[in-house]
Amino acid sequence: MPSPLWEDLSEFFDPDEFAIEATIIRDNKIIGRVLGIFDDPTDRKEIGDYTLSEDGPRFLSPEDNALNAKTRDEVQIGRTRYDVVHNAVKNGTGLVVIELAEGATPHVAV
Template sequence: MPHPAWEDLSEFFDPDEFATTATIRRDGEIIGEVLGIFDDPNQIAALGNYELDHPTPRLICPETDIADISRGDVATIEGRDFDIMQEPELDGTGIATLILAEPNVIYDAGI
């Protein structure tokens, strides 16, 4: 599906404004870096009187930048690792969302 010609997504995903860099790894090897908007569920977004709360972290990116990303890849964002839980969700405007989850970590309690 062609994207609107008036959209210059590079302005929206500018690291000096909103975007942050995510390093994507597959099987421990870096497969690329992507600029995106990291949406942390620990922060509640407000739109007027409406508060939007969602249960999982997500990364909103240009669709073309994450075409090769798959479920099971790992994204490192702001020094934290996240498992990519499913294929990118495309919204039809050239933007896609990666649903993330913090990896389960087994801690050695020394018992």
């Protein structure tokens, strides 16, 4: 289901604002490039007295851009490659979440 018409998230997915480009890689071949928001688990979020700590890195992107990310693919953000832990999951707002884990083996940036 797409996001509500009154909710324009395009500003978040603008590379001049918040978004960054990620490259989706399958079998060492680039299958796509998507814009989204990378959530780094080492960044702690503080909301008043509450601190949120996430389990692992994740990438949030519009549904139509990132649904092709599958388990065992890799996502390269900057010079770092991450393993895709689960297939991209719709979150019900027109966005998908790709759960990531830092790869166990070093990779050469593409």
